[in-house]
Structure formats: C-alpha cells, structure tokens
Amino acid sequence: MRFTRNGFAQTVALTLSCLFVPLFALPGAVAAPFLPTSDGQVLETLSPSLIALSRELHNTNSTGTRVSSDQPTQEYQQRQLLERYRIALSSQDPRAYGNVLRLLETWPESFEKTEQVHLVHAGVLQHSHAFDAALVELDQVFKKNPQNDQALLMRAQIGLVMGNYELAMESCERLQLPFHPVLRVNCELQVKGVTGYAQEALQTFNEILSDPDRMLQDDRLEIYLSAGDIAHRLGQNALAQSYYRTAVELSPYSPYALAHLSQLLLENDEPGKMISLLEPVPESSLSLELKVLRALAWNELLDGSATDARHKPIAEQRVSQLNAELEDYFVGSRLRGEAFSYKEFSLYALTIADNPAEALEAAKLNWAVQKEPSDTLLLARAALAMGNKELLTTLEMWTDATGTEDVRLQRLFFPSVAVQP
C-alpha cells in the first residue's frame, strides 16, 4: 500500500502540517513582545540591500532627498527592473527578489519584453528553484538571440543543478564569452567534473590556477570554487581547502565559498575553525545553509572534548539559541506551504534535530528537483541513517550512470572498502 505514494503522502503531510498547525506553533507565539526602554533604542540595523531597495522604492537618493520621477517609459521601467535585480543579485535578499518578481508580474502589456527582461525573469525563477519555468524564459531569450552568452551560462547552471548534463554541456559548448574565455572552460570542466572526468578536470583547473594572474579578477572566484569542489569530491582535502580559502579571501561574504569551506572544516572535525570562519560575517549575509552548518558546528563543539568546563555554559547557551532559531525558522517557513528549503531542512533534521525520517523525506523532495553532488550526498546520508539500502543502491546506480565521483559517497555505498583519494 505504501510503495507508490510516498510522494503523495509527503505532500499531504506537508499540506496538513500547514493547515492544522496549532496556534502555539506560530513563530509569533514563541517570543514575547516587549516595550523598548527609550526612544533612542535601536530596534534594527538595516542591511545595505534593504537601504538600497528602500531608496529605490521611495525614489530618493543617498542623502534622502526625493529625486524627480522619470516618466514610466519602456526605458525607465527596464532600468528600474535592472537596478532592483542588481540589488537582489548582490544581496540575495528575498525581499529584493520579491520586488523584482512584482515588477515582472505587473510588466505593462504595451512594453516589450526584451532579452534583458526575459533574462531577469529567468534569473528570478532560477533563484526560487523553478528551473523548468526558468528554462522557458531562457527559450524566449534564445528566440531573440540564439547566442546570448548570459542565457547559455544560466542554462548550463540549471542543467548542472538538475543533473541534466547533456543540456549543460551543450550550453557550455555554445558559449563564446570573448572577454571571459576562462569561464567557458570553467563551464565545460564543471560538467566533466560530474560526468566521469573529474581527475582530468581537476588537472586542467590546477594548470589554470598555477598562473591566476592570467585570469580576470572577477573570474577567479568561480574557478577556485569549481576547482575546490572537484578536489573535495576526489578526496584531495588539503588542495580543496586551499582553493576554498582563496575563494573566501576573494569574496569574504560569498555564501557559496563559505558553505564549501565550512562543510570541509566540519568533515575534518574542525568545528572551532568553522565557527571562527563565520564570526566576521554579518548575520544578514549568512545563508540558511550556513546557519545550519554553524549550529551543527556548535553542537559538535559542545559534544566534543575540546570544550572545557569553563566554556561549556556558553556553548550550551549558544547551541540552545541557534537550534531554537532554526526550529523557529523551519516552523514559520513550513506555515507558508511554499518555497520550503528542503535541502537545508534535511541537513538540519539529520544532523541537529536527530530526525532521520524527516531528513530522508526532505532530501528526497530536494533530490527530485536538484541533483548536484551535495544533494546526492545528503540523500545518501539520510538513506543510510534510515537503513534504506534500496535507495542507496538506486543512488549508486545513478552515480555510476552519470559518472559522479565523490569519495564521501563511495564511503557510504561501500563502508567496508577503504576509498583512496
């Protein structure tokens, strides 16, 4: 009775959890409202992106002076869209993305949807993991310009995330990028890195990175991250760490660079270093994944012998606070019934909440949409925690068929066999 409707049961369970969640589970009911003590008490420090978006919305300049409003022409509308998208991209702030989506949804019929507008729409959809819809928007771009490099790059990224490597490689091969030739190589090597040619791809990356000055400054972050990821999967952790660290130096608040390095430090049993890594990062720049990893690091620090008696109460307080914040976040997010972060929730349920059953269900839902090596690894870890050997076998067959190489996956598939990097 169960084997055909796991997905359905999960959907029903999630829907019901939204519909029947009791009042005490509302985030608003957890914390108690308070009256600030003085007029001067600062309630919130706004993030730079929010300040920028607020200025955009109130049509004011940096001194707060209202600037004259342009006529709502096609050009004005597009400029406004691109500026707000720039804010969204640079901050990854959901409110900025929501504002861009609002502009797109109310785009005047009399205005043409240019290549740029379709690109922005595809970017917003990609951001919210609506990959199929994003591909449809990209097709609109290709109708206008079959050789749009931005669209090709986005399609390659979507292909990589969805595990559609043919689409990804076809898009990479069509790239021209005359000013960023190394990004074309990066695109192809990323695909090769998950289709059976990881060693070869890493070797090429190593050659490229032996002389980083030949690359444009802006291209380096991507290259170091891609190279670090492949080295990490091949078990060359020292090399991976060196590449990740350079990526973090290049972009100290990049959630991707920080997440890769954090993950590696945790795998190396170095939660203290991971916590130190995130300390200088403003809270508003921490992705949900990083928040989960940080909480995990504190939990590991508390469990480990490294915490001496003097610091234990502080660690306990921090663990309790971070765990509660995440729980609060996930309860609130689930109430929405949409845009739920299955990957991050799965990681949280597996490593912090000690709920492998929910972790597995969330990892399955995540893997149904995105199949990057980290998604596969998470699903395999959840399957192992639940003793689901059949799923592990399915994943092993999938990785064999695609050529995904990852020593961590191999350790899960064949625990008794020593995997050599």
Next chain:
Amino acid sequence: MIRTIALLLLWFPMLASALSLSDSYLSLGFEHERLQGDWQVALSDIELAIGVDIDGNGEISWGEVQRKKPEIDRWLMANIHVQSGPSTCEINLGDYMVNELGSGVFLYVPISGLCGSNEEVSVEYTLLFDIDATHRGIATINMAGENQTVLFSPANPAVTLKDGEQSLFANAYRFLIEGIWHIWIGFDHILFLVALLIPIVLADKAYNNADKKVLDWTWKTPLPEILKVVTAFTVAHSITLILATLGVVSLPSRLVEIAIALSVVVSGLNVIFGFFRGRHWQIAFMFGLVHGFGFAGVLAELSLPREQLIASLLAFNVGVEIGQLTIVAILIPVLTLARAPMIRRVAMISAGFVVTIAGSVWMIERMFGYSLLSINTSIV
C-alpha cells in the same frame, strides 16, 4: 548599466538559500461581536513600504517608529478589511510593542474592534503585495473557539469563513476527496476488489439462487452478486474503520498490511481455482474487516481534526465508497467484454495470476521489509 548586470549574472549562481522571506503574522479572534487580535509586521517591510529610517542612518530606532505611527497605522488599516456579514468591522490599532522572531524584528500591533454577527466573516489582506510578490500574510483566525490557519498571497488575498457549519462542510469535503483518492491509489484494495468481481462477471454459468436453474447471461446477470460483494466489503471495512479511528480496537499496522496482502493473494488464487464457490460476499466481508484497519491507518496519518471527528470520518468513508463504486462502474463493462468465448478463460487465468503474484510480492515486502516492486524512476 546593462553591462554591469551582464557581469553580475555571470558571477552569481543564484539559488535561493539565504535569508527569511517576507511574512507578517496576523491573529484574529471573533467572539460575540468583539474582535481581538494582533498583527506582527517586520520592521524591514515597514521600512520598504513607509520609510521609517527618518534620519537615513541605516538604523530603525523606537523613536522613529513612534514618530511614524500615524503613517504606519494608515498603511496597515488600508491593507486589511474585515467584514462581518453585511457590515464592515470597525478596527482599532493599539499601542505598539516590538517582538524579536527568528526571521527578524517585528512591530507588534494589538488589534481590537467591533463587528456585527460573526456567523460569516470575510478578511481581505493586501499588505505589501504591491511591493513584494513573495510576501505572505499568515493568519490564525479563531471563530467559535476553532482556530483556522489562512495563508494570504497576491493570488489569494481574501477569505470568507463561516463558523462551525462552513468549516465543517469544507473539512468534510476535504476528507471525502481523501477517501476517493485513497482507494484509487491503493492498489492492494483495488486488486482485492477486482479479484472478487472477476469470477462473478466471468463465471462460466450463472444460477438462479432460488431454483439453481442456469440463467441466460446478460450484463445485468451478475449485478445482484456484485451488489452483495460491494455492500459486504463496505459494511465490513466501515465497521473496523470507525472502531479503529475511535480507538475502540487497534491492531499492529504491519500485521494489517500483511493481512491485506494475504487477502489479495487468496482472492487471486480464487480467480484461478474458484474455491470460494459462490461465497464471495462472505469472503468480502471477512477481508473487508481487515481492509478497514488499513483505511484507519491512512486516516490517522491525515491528522483527523478532533472537533469534527465523526463528520471527517464519515466523509472519508463516503469518499472510499464513491471511489470504489467508480472502479466497479468502469470494471464491469470491461469484464463483460472479456466474456467473449475465445478470451474468457485466458483472461481469468491471466488476471488471477497477476493478482496472486502482486499480492505475494506485497506479502514478502511487508513481512521482511524488502521493496521488490519499487521500480524507482524517481526517488520520491
């Protein structure tokens, strides 16, 4: 500008994983003619809509919020509309407080008001929809002591709720659909039913029960026997479904699942060897009792609301019957076609074989925890 955007697009992988989405939390309670509640709106959202950072230093102070109170009040009032019956509720916003939630700092706004009759309440919510397409209003509305959670979005900015009766109907409808859906996707229930009906419709001969004379076969001939089988199955599974759901009796779910698989095996073998010998409705009743426990297990997973237990239970059961009758209505014409002399025997043996194998596989799976039939093209 476009060049900048072009570059930015190249550098950012752009998958959402970061900060909290914009939500506000609205809590409304209706009792007699009074409305009480609160509304929690993120300061970040108020900044985007109103601009509370008066001095532009990137910080929102309590003094700035207080100075902007009239403007914030007007904005909030313009974006919520509560109607009670034909009359609009008079809403008052109280003195602000502040609340720190996991997703940010929120302004806590007490709400009170006077409404007319509370039998039917409409709430329209439009806060921030003109700024942020992903903003959602998460509301808990309490009517006659019953909480209902409502999600307001640009696509669903309004809701109308009736106390008791309306929510009862909506809830019953939902469980009715669940019942239909459950029998349609519950292959073991379907196969059991199909296996019981096959020998009735494809029987070599049909007899008059009174004088045991052979009847001339028409499509109407098997209907009385089918009616008996379906009724027996229905009565039996209703009994155990109700008793199990009310907690009067309970069985280990694994045992129930194995017994359901066994019922499929036995009925499949009967299609081939015909050992039920006309006792179809009695067998349907016996195994129907077991299937009822299976239905109860599913119903338990659906979090039956305590306040409307009986109505939901009955609605689920009626849904199961509707789903079952639909299957019967489709099946009988198909089986009637299979009565053609050349294929009748082959059809029976093949069908019996398939049902028996499927039931056997389920039994092994459920006894030993394997998953032999999982042809997983998708993991989910």
